[in-house]
Amino acid sequence: MSEQRPFRPEDDSFHFDVMDDDWWATETAWFSFHHPERKLGGWFYSMFRPNIGIVSGGAWIWDETAHLPWEVPFSSNYTALPIPKDQDLTDIKLPTGVSMRMLEPCTSYALGYDDNRRGLFSADLRFDAVMPPEPLTAAGSTFGSAHHYDQFGRVHGEIVLHGERIAIDCLGMRDRTWGRRPENRPRQAGYITGMADPDTGFLAVTNSGEERDEAAYGFLRRDGRTVPLASGWRTGERDAATGVSTSVEMHLTDQEGRELVANGEAVSRIIINRHTFIDINSLIRWDCGGDGIAWGEEQDMWPMHRFEKMMRAKRG
Template sequence: MAGQRFTERDDRFHFAEMGDDWWATETAWFSFHHPERRLGGWLYTMARPNIGTVAGGAWVWDDSAHLPWEALYSANYSALPLPCGQDLDDCRLPTGVAIRVLEAGRCYAIGYADPERLAIDLVFDGVMPPEPLTAAGSTFGSAHHFDQFGRVTGTIALQGETIAIDCIGMRDRTWGRRPEDRPRRAAYVTGAAGPGHGFLAVTTARPDDDRVAYGFLRRDGRTVSLAAGERTVERDPVDGWVTRITLTARDAEGRTLSATGVPVSRIIINRHTFIDVNSLIRWELDGAVAWGEDQDMWPVHHWAQQARARRRR
């Protein structure tokens, strides 16, 4: 919410503050990538303390497959028991995800363990303070939500091969009410050319383009909220996914953002009542090469309707 500042307390669960609402939810998400291999990855945790469950897991993909059951790795648990006696600042969850705070609000050891299939040993080192949600009109509504770019380093061991990771990735941290039937069409778009040069744009759908509802421009090491902007996409005529993105925006100080992106790989993740067509994107960002993601989010019934219409053409 506007005006919030991330504190050491926010690295831990907020169970007491969220009351007894069935839909009270905490999430922690970290992304990483290896551009030369067209490889992207996520670690995702979604806890619901009032019903005692934790969901999420890990995904790793490249350009060899886009379906989660054909991707390099996909584990998306829906309801495992939330362990007692662990907090989010130092936990090893039954989903396989491990998180340990090394420096509050900035540096995190993140891991994953699935014997003989996937082991992740990474450090996320923030290159900016966590940026608070500044627009209740975005897909995140009025939830407590923070986004942060960081340098991600370490290794993943995937099916017997060790792969070194060194990239600028994104994490987000949320807590609040999150019903499973809430999603509407939206996109979560990131790109970074380096620790001091990048952007986040969260958009809502309109008939001809997507309007930027929330985000920021990071340039010369300064992070300023976006005031306006548009995401325009070209789509594959058969499969419907994004093949090219143009993002234009300006921030609250009048600085302009111009980025054109092309997906190099993607994975489709089914997240209860919506799907996330998540693409690893190579950007041309203000004359520099940048890397990031485009999370193209659709209610399942809306995606299905569009797919049936394409097949009838």
């Protein structure tokens, strides 16, 4: 595991100058948002491979009407467009349609999307952090040796979806990573988030198990204090016909002994095909007991051959 350090202002910029010439050297920037009443979720995701000069990713918007990427309200997933020259990640407009501008180091970012005048989707949003970026420190996480930082924040502004203006004001998540990320790397894992208010939430990254999935990394945020997980597990129910999650149960304990039990209902989802694996990404409404109602996501990540095996077994 690479030594992790606090996220610094210079980390808002690209890290291309500290990467070696490995083909799989990769840097990513991801932001999520949602509209609970409409059961609508959204992503901006950008993945850069500087040694081959390409950026991939784009934007996704989904709701309860569909979960396949060619049926959801908007899906734009580019694979190999040129990285713009003479632009840094602190202020960049990408050929994928995504734009990002740092407003306050490590804290606030202007986010936009332009679908090249097709009139299907555009966005003008702002992310304001409610906590410092939390570094990944667990060697057993699916993210391996990459530098990885997670951060909750308030996402607010407006999107225009098929001509309709929709106000966004939610608690979302962003992450930043840089390091080696080959396409055959992903194993079965989960990335689960939930936030009830700016001072209350959780993140858990889980590895798959026979009866339940064990937490490899994450944190609890309670009373405005963020404490890494000591242990935890995830289980849930799946739709018999499609294999997607319908409910999720989380049991988490942090390093100070604080506990959280959260029961989640998947209210909408999208399946994103990401080279050798799929990401079944669900918008989740969480009942966190005394911590209240939270909203977040379950990224249910499967290597394709494992998901195929599960579904073939279900079909007999």
